[in-house]
Amino acid sequence: MAPGSSFENPLTDHPKYVTLKYLSEGSFGFVVLAKERTTGKQVAIKFMERTEGKMTKNVERELLNHSMLIHPHVVRFEECFLTDKHLAIVMEYAAGGNLFTHVTANNGLKEDHARFFFQQIIVAIDYCHKMKVSNRDIKLENTLFDSSQKGRNPLIKLCDFGYSINEENSKPKTAVGTPGYTAPEVLKSRQYDAKLADIWSAGVMLFTMLCCSYPFERKEDDDQDPRTQTKIMQRILKADYKWPSSRRVSSECKDLVSKILVVDASKRITVQGIQEHPWFQTALPGSLTSVDEYNAHYVELSKAPDLLVSRESIKSVMQEARGLQPGQAAPSDAASDPPKALDSLELDDPLDAIYEEEP
Structure with missing residues (x-):
């Protein structure tokens, strides 16, 4: 509308x-x-x-x-x-808009600027995971600014839990999210650890904040060529990304991204590992110097x-x-089409969301 x-x-x-x-x-x-x-x-x-x-x-x-x-x-x-x-x-x-708009308007962010936002994103993901909720659609567009307090740096806030899953009552195994950010194991449509998939997406966010481009796209990609989408998916499955030579990024930052964008999810760095990484620890806001204690407070508050x-x-x-009477059991939701194989994915845009309902 x-x-x-x-x-x-x-x-x-x-x-x-x-x-x-x-x-x-x-x-x-x-x-x-x-x-x-x-x-x-x-x-x-x-x-x-x-x-x-x-x-x-x-x-x-x-x-x-x-x-x-x-x-x-x-x-x-x-x-x-x-x-x-x-x-x-x-x-x-x-009220401050989303991070995608901010990144594109600035043609990418300076490293210190990107780190300030990334630190908050990781703290939010860590909290959600402690609450047993995985977002499964971590991306710039779903990250908002709260600039309501004048004279203070804006807070970053995760939004949109439409694809979220609670590990206490669901085991993820369907393709959800936004392809440019989606982890390899999600594309394979097998049972996966949604927390580790969130970490991959956060790594894509960090790369994109710094480079103003997505890690698995190339300048030579032709948006009109239907094979382009498959090429992007194949790069994701291999973690085939390249840092643009025009962007100056520290070796410590590149090291962290290399530990996040790992195809084998069991070998991917954890949230705790990210928080302990030297690049993440640099210029960490005082309130976040002990993330475990910080988030433990909000876990208790959330009870x-x-x-x-x-x-x-x-x-x-x-x-x-749903038009049901009190106490009436809901009929089973119609099952969606099974996840498509990689070479048959038809996406209008590599950033369009794909979604399959959980069985």
């Missing part, structure tokens, strides 16, 4: 929220900036149409996983509710029932969104 005269305000006469402006749209639906009528607090609200086939168990999983996360570097889940036509997901509003949206209320909203 595009903005403009045809845009139908989904919050018309809503008792709690009022729309301020349209923000964006995607295959999922659209997002508006809104505010609470009583407090004036600004929030971002994502609207998804309540049409058949869209209110799947994957949506419920997104809400349940996101709602359990309370951390300075994760966009906060506030609540969810229904309108006549939409499921509405209310989240913290990060406080008075700070969390109840899982029961989320399940109730999803029950109604």
Whole structure:
């Protein structure tokens, strides 16, 4: 749904929220900036149409996983509710835009600048993993700035848990994410460690922040050639990347990236290994000098029932969104097509998201 005269305000006469402006749209639906009528607090609200086939168990999983996360570097889940036509997901509003826009506007970042953001990203990933949640779509576009505090460096916040998985109740084995960032083991569509796949994606983010280009693309790639997508996938499967000669990157940084972009996930550096790496430790903000203690605090905070949206209320909203009566069991979601082989992947753009529902 595009903005403009045809845009139908989904919050018309809503008792709690009022729309301020349209923000964006995607295959999922659209997002508006809104505010609470009583407090004036600004929030971002994502609207998804309540049409058949869209209110799947994957949506419920997104809400349940996101709602359990309370951390300075994760966009906060506030609540969810229904309108006549939409499921509405209310989240913290990060006013500074996304990291992709920042990187492209600056034609890549200086190393110290990129490190400052990467440190926060790794701390956020570490926290999510401690909460047993793997994002599975770590990328620049899903990383937002919170620049609300004037005179202070912006906070980086992970957002969008639409592909997330909780290791306590699911074992990942389907191809999800964004191909330019996707780990080799994910492309192979076999059971994999989602935490290690997140680390690979973070490594792609670091390379891209520094070079303003993706590690597995080449200047000679022809976007009009259908074989280009397969070539990119083959490079990912071999971890075949090259540092542009025009970019000055320290040997320590290159060493860290070489330990992240490792095809054999069992040999890939862990989050703890990244945090202990000399490049990561350089100019580490004081609050993060002990990441384990820092994140342990938020893990405990995330257990406080008075700070969390109840899982029961989320399940109730999803029950109604799917047109089910209280207590009625949901029918099995229709199985998606099996993951395609590498040489048959058809992607309009190597950065387009691919998604397969979990069985």
